Amino acid sequence: MTLQPITRVPDKEELLRTLDAIRPFIHRTPVMTCTALNRLSGASLFFKCENFQKIGAFKMRGAASAALRLTDEEKAKGIATHSSGNHAQAVARAAQVLGIPAYIVMPDNAPGIKKTATAGYGAEIVFCAPTQAAREAALEEVVQRTGAHFIHPYNDYNVIAGQASAALELLQDYPGLDAVMAPIGGGGLMSGTALTCRYFTPSVKIYGAEPEMVNDAYRSFHSGKIESNASTNTLADGLRTNLGEKTFAIIREHLEEVLTVSEESIVEAMRHIWERMKIIIEPSCAVPFAAVLSYPEAFRGKKVGLILTGGNVDLGNLPFK
Amino acid sequence: MTLQPITRVPDKEELLRTLDAIRPFIHRTPVMTCTALNRLSGASLFFKCENFQKIGAFKMRGAASAALRLTDEEKAKGIATHSSGNHAQAVARAAQVLGIPAYIVMPDNAPGIKKTATAGYGAEIVFCAPTQAAREAALEEVVQRTGAHFIHPYNDYNVIAGQASAALELLQDYPGLDAVMAPIGGGGLMSGTALTCRYFTPSVKIYGAEPEMVNDAYRSFHSGKIESNASTNTLADGLRTNLGEKTFAIIREHLEEVLTVSEESIVEAMRHIWERMKIIIEPSCAVPFAAVLSYPEAFRGKKVGLILTGGNVDLGNLPFK
Numbered sequence: 085m086t087l088q089p090i091t092r093v094p095d096k097e098e099l100l101r102t103l104d105a106i107r108p109f110i111h112r113t114p115v116m117t118c119t120a121l122n123r124l125s126g127a128s129l130f131f132k133c134e135n136f137q138k139i140g141a142f143k144m145r146g147a148a149s150a151a152l153r154l155t156d157e158e159k160a161k162g163i164a165t166h167s168s169g170n171h172a173q174a175v176a177r178a179a180q181v182l183g184i185p186a187y188i189v190m191p192d193n194a195p196g197i198k199k200t201a202t203a204g205y206g207a208e209i210v211f212c213a214p215t216q217a218a219r220e221a222a223l224e225e226v227v228q229r230t231g232a233h234f235i236h237p238y239n240d241y242n243v244i245a246g247q248a249s250a251a252l253e254l255l256q257d258y259p260g261l262d263a264v265m266a267p268i269g270g271g272g273l274m275s276g277t278a279l280t281c282r283y284f285t286p287s288v289k290i291y292g293a294e295p296e297m298v299n300d301a302y303r304s305f306h307s308g309k310i311e312s313n314a315s316t317n318t319l320a321d322g323l324r325t326n327l328g329e330k331t332f333a334i335i336r337e338h339l340e341e342v343l344t345v346s347e348e349s350i351v352e353a354m355r356h357i358w359e360r361m362k363i364i365i366e367p368s369c370a371v372p373f374a375a376v377l378s379y380p381e382a383f384r385g386k387k388v389g390l391i392l393t394g395g396n397v398d399l400g401n402l403p404f405k
Numbered sequence: 406m407t408l409q410p411i412t413r414v415p416d417k418e419e420l421l422r423t424l425d426a427i428r429p430f431i432h433r434t435p436v437m438t439c440t441a442l443n444r445l446s447g448a449s450l451f452f453k454c455e456n457f458q459k460i461g462a463f464k465m466r467g468a469a470s471a472a473l474r475l476t477d478e479e480k481a482k483g484i485a486t487h488s489s490g491n492h493a494q495a496v497a498r499a500a501q502v503l504g505i506p507a508y509i510v511m512p513d514n515a516p517g518i519k520k521t522a523t524a525g526y527g528a529e530i531v532f533c534a535p536t537q538a539a540r541e542a543a544l545e546e547v548v549q550r551t552g553a554h555f556i557h558p559y560n561d562y563n564v565i566a567g568q569a570s571a572a573l574e575l576l577q578d579y580p581g582l583d584a585v586m587a588p589i590g591g592g593g594l595m596s597g598t599a600l601t602c603r604y605f606t607p608s609v610k611i612y613g614a615e616p617e618m619v620n621d622a623y624r625s626f627h628s629g630k631i632e633s634n635a636s637t638n639t640l641a642d643g644l645r646t647n648l649g650e651k652t653f654a655i656i657r658e659h660l661e662e663v664l665t666v667s668e669e670s671i672v673e674a675m676r677h678i679w680e681r682m683k684i685i686i687e688p689s690c691a692v693p694f695a696a697v698l699s700y701p702e703a704f705r706g707k708k709v710g711l712i713l714t715g716g717n718v719d720l721g722n723l724p725f726k
Contacts (some may be wrong), residue, residue, distance in 0.1 A: 114435070135683045355720060362456045362685040362716035395683035399676060399725040 089153045090241040093334060094248070096283040102149050103249040109148035109181055113137055113250075115257050115389075120360040125376050127383040130261065131357075132254040135365050135395030139173040139201075142250050142393050143237075146272055147174035149246025150235045151182055159184045164232035166212075166219040168194035169322065170394055171237040176207035187232050189222040191215075195398060238272030239328025248276030254389050255284050262386040265291040265372040267393060268301040268342065269323040271331025277391060278338035291382075292335065292342040293375040295320045295350060301327055302342040305335065319350055319403055322368035322393065343375040343382075350374050351403045357392075358404075367403065369393045410474045411562040414655060415569070417604040423470050424570040430469035430502055434458055434571075436578050436710075441681040446697050448704040451582065452678075453575040456686050456716030460494040460522075463571050463714050464558075467593055468495035470567025471556045472503055480505045485553035487533075487540040489515035490643065491715055492558040497528035508553050510543040512536075516719060559593030560649025569597030575710050576605050583707040586612040586693040588714060589622040589663065590644040592652025598712060599659035612703075613656065613663040614696040616641045616671060622648055623663040626656065640671055640724055643689035643714065664696040664703075671695050672724045678713075679725075688724065690714045 087105050090098060116131045134142040151163055162185030165175045172188045179186030186207035190199065191214035203209055212222035227234055236243060250273070251264060266277045274292050281288045294301050297318040303311040310332050316324035327335065335342075345353075354370035356377075357363065372390040376383050408426050411419060437452045455463040472484055483506030486496045493509045500507030507528035511520065512535035524530055533543035548555055557564060571594070572585060587598045595613050602609045615622050618639040624632040631653050637645035648656065656663075666674075671688055674695035678686055693711045697704050 140683060358685055358720060362461060364679055364683040364685060399679060399723070402720070402723070402725075404720040 087153045090245055092241065094241055094245040094279065098245055099248050099252060099280060099283065102245040103252050105152055106145055106148040106246060106249060109138065109178060110144055111137055112253055115254060116361060116363070118361045121356060121373075124356065125383065126380055126385065127376060128387045129373070129376065130254065130258050130387065130389045131361070132250055132389060132391045133363065134250055135363060135369065135392050137394070139170060139177050140394050140396040141170035141174070142247060142273055142391070143170040143174035144177065145249050146243035146246035147171065147178040147235060150240060150242040151175070151178040153242050154233055158233050161231040161233065162186055163235050164188070164223060164226050164230070165235050165237065166190070166223045167237055168198055170396060172198065172202045173205065175235050176202045176205035179207065180205045185230070185232065187226045187230060189219055189226060191219065197398065236328075238270030238325070239330050241330060243272050244276045244279070244331065244334070246276070247273045248280045250391055251277040251280040251389070252284065254391070255280065258387070258389060259285065260387060261285065261288055261389045263289040263291060263383065264389040265293055265375060266391040267320070267323055267368055267371040268292040268294045268327075268335070269368070270325040271301065271327045271335055273391065273393060275331040275334035278334055282338050289340045290338055291375070292339055293372040294342055294344050295323060295371060296344045296346055298324050299344045301335065302344050304332055305339060305342045308336070319347055320368040320371055322366060323371065343379055345371060345374040345378050349378050353377060355404060364395045364397060365392050366394045366397055408474045411566055413562065415562055415566040415600065419566055420569050420573060420601060420604065423566040424573050426473055427466055427469040427567060427570060430459065430499060431465055432458055433574055436575060437682060437684070439682045442677060442694075445677065446704065447701060447706065448697060449708045450694070450697065451575065451579050451708065451710045452682070453571055453710060453712045454684065455571055456684060456690065456713050458715070460491060460498050461715055461717040462491035462495070463568060463594055463712070464491040464495035465498065466570050467564035467567035468492065468499040468556060471561060471563040472496070472499040474563050475554055479554050482552040482554065483507055484556050485544060485547050485551070486510070486556050486558065487544045488558055489519055491717060493519065493523045494526065496556050497523045497526035500528065501526045506551070506553065508547045508551060510540055510547060512540065518719065557649075559591030559646070560651050562651060564593050565597045565600070565652065565655070567597070568594045569601045571712055572598040572601040572710070573605065575712070576601065579708070579710065580606065581708060582606065582609055582710045584610040584612060584704065585710040586614055586696060587712040588641070588644055588689055588692040589613040589615045589648075589656070590689070591646040592622065592648045592656055594712065594714060596652040596655035599655055603659050610661045611659055612696070613660055614693040615663055615665050616644060616692060617665045617667055619645050620665045622656065623665050625653055626660060626663045629657070640668055641689040641692055643687060644692065664700055666692060666695040666699050670699050674698060676725060685716045685718060686713050687715045687718050690716075
């Protein structure tokens with residue numbers, strides 16, 4: 085069966101087809117529970133562990149979903165993106181599995197470990213100055229030169245359908261959840277999670293979580309237009325991006341609320357998860373659990389699914405004292 | 406069915422009975438695999454994740470096994486031990502589950518987090534000076550005063566039978582292993598692991614792993630008598646103890662070899678497991694994987710089971726730079 089590119093909000097069958105198609109690229113990650121954190125929060129928490137995903141983050145799902153939908157001709161020319169983070173590794177590995185070229189534009193000040201990991205998947209890395217304009221210019225040049233297909237990190241229905249598969253697995257394992265929450269960066273995971281929940285468990289309440297310091301999604305959700313952040317000063321480095329128009333429209337339609345949390349509560353939530361669950365998660369991933377602890381009245385006594393998005397951290401630079 | 410106290414080396418049926426009896430006290434922990442670490446080591450590795458065990462370490466198994474075998478009269482008087490580590494929490498929680506008193510002797514300089522965790526299980530903590538003599542005197546006083554039953558951390562067949570259940574679950578999940586390795590401190594886990602392997606998969610090679618800095622088990626294995634360490638200067642703080650006569654006899658009879666590793670290799674192995682498997686393990690737990698990396702010729706192409714013993718670390722004091 086050939087997958088067709090998705091050009092409008094994906095429907096229920098499209099989400100099921102996508103999960104089926106990307107299985108060879110991904111782990112079916114476990115859902116963990118923790119008595120101590122249930123006691124602490126007063127809720128029953130179900131953690132979908134995408135930190136155990138291939139390349140260490142849910143981004144593998146979206147990149148695979150988009151890459152798989154290219155024609156053979158497009159595939160031959162390869163795929164490209166600009167990212168210094170998990171999306172770079174996801175695109176590089178999707179290309180490696182498919183046996184096609186990948187071109188990744190990275191700021192020249194990206195951490196050595198990210199460069200090494202991306203190069204380790206066989207991608208060609210193109211360095212640029214660490215500004216948004218330089219990234220976009222470098223990507224444009226790469227696409228012109230190679231004819232590679234640009235895979236956007238979030239504002240793409242093919243990517244959204246891939247990210248939706250994390251919540252789909254969660255709801256298959258635990259169909260009776262009262263609420264599901266994901267963190268919001270560009271909104272790819274959040275919009276995919278929202279579609280899955282609405283289609284497969286219509287009664288479930290869908291929450292987004294975001295650092296107060298970069299509360300663009302909270303403001304966008306309430307103002308009705310895409311807002312941006314004055315600064316990006318948060319520990320949750322995966323959540324600094326603004327929404328795209330595709331992700332925003334889905335989020336606006338389906339979310340109950342966007343909950344914002346302080347930097348202190350993010351570090352505290354991250355520490356609880358490390359200490360009690362014995363798993364390594366990125367600061368961005370701790371944001372939904374921080375929201376459960378910061379808004380206890382919304383979750384007390386409820387069965388709540390939380391997507392833990394990734395586990396790629398710099399062990400030499402941790403926020404614990 | 407009432408469990409009888411074990412007064413000689415436990416047999417096969419005793420190990421099966423013990424696993425059955427302690428189930429309500431423990432998690433059946435997952436066995437994890439990791440493509441990246443298989444590639445790095447050239448072996449197929451199966452990690453038994455006791456870092457996800459109740460109280461964060463395999464010690465829960467032995468404490469439950471010993472506590473369950475007390476008579477009702479003994480139980481009424483409670484259980485006691487001296488420990489600043491995982492055994493303290495294990496004894497405290499076993500008592501809590503059984504609804505009996507627990508008395509834990511701890512050095513007054515024990516980390517606050519250990520005191521809090523142990524007290525959290527409802528145990529009475531008795532503080533003493535941080536010397537072996539002071540610990541033993543304080544324990545003696547507690548036992549005299551309360552009539553509580555002392556649960557030794559390792560040199561006790563009831564405890565050994567409990568620790569044996571980790572390897573038993575591992576071999577039930579993966580019956581075809583070529584080798585199994587555990588770290589050696591006092592030898593409770595190691596001797597239990599050795600018995601399980603010998604009874605249930607007689608062909609499997611059984612290895613112990615130990616820091617070079619505290620290589621008492623290596624020297625004991627080769628000299629034929631229990632040796633002690635001149636210093637305890639290792640990051641692997643769970644492995645500083647000497648063997649007891651019960652654990653030593655079992656280890657001497659069944660092990661292939663005791664492999665010793667450098668402090669640098671322990672930190673490197675720990676970092677690999679944190680970074681690639683995204684799980685939190687104690688330095689002591691990294692020792693067997695460090696041995697796989699340090700003695701590649703012994704393990705290349707083999708299916709190797711490794712017991713990850715625990716995940717209780719001080720996040721404010723990690724060995725990574």
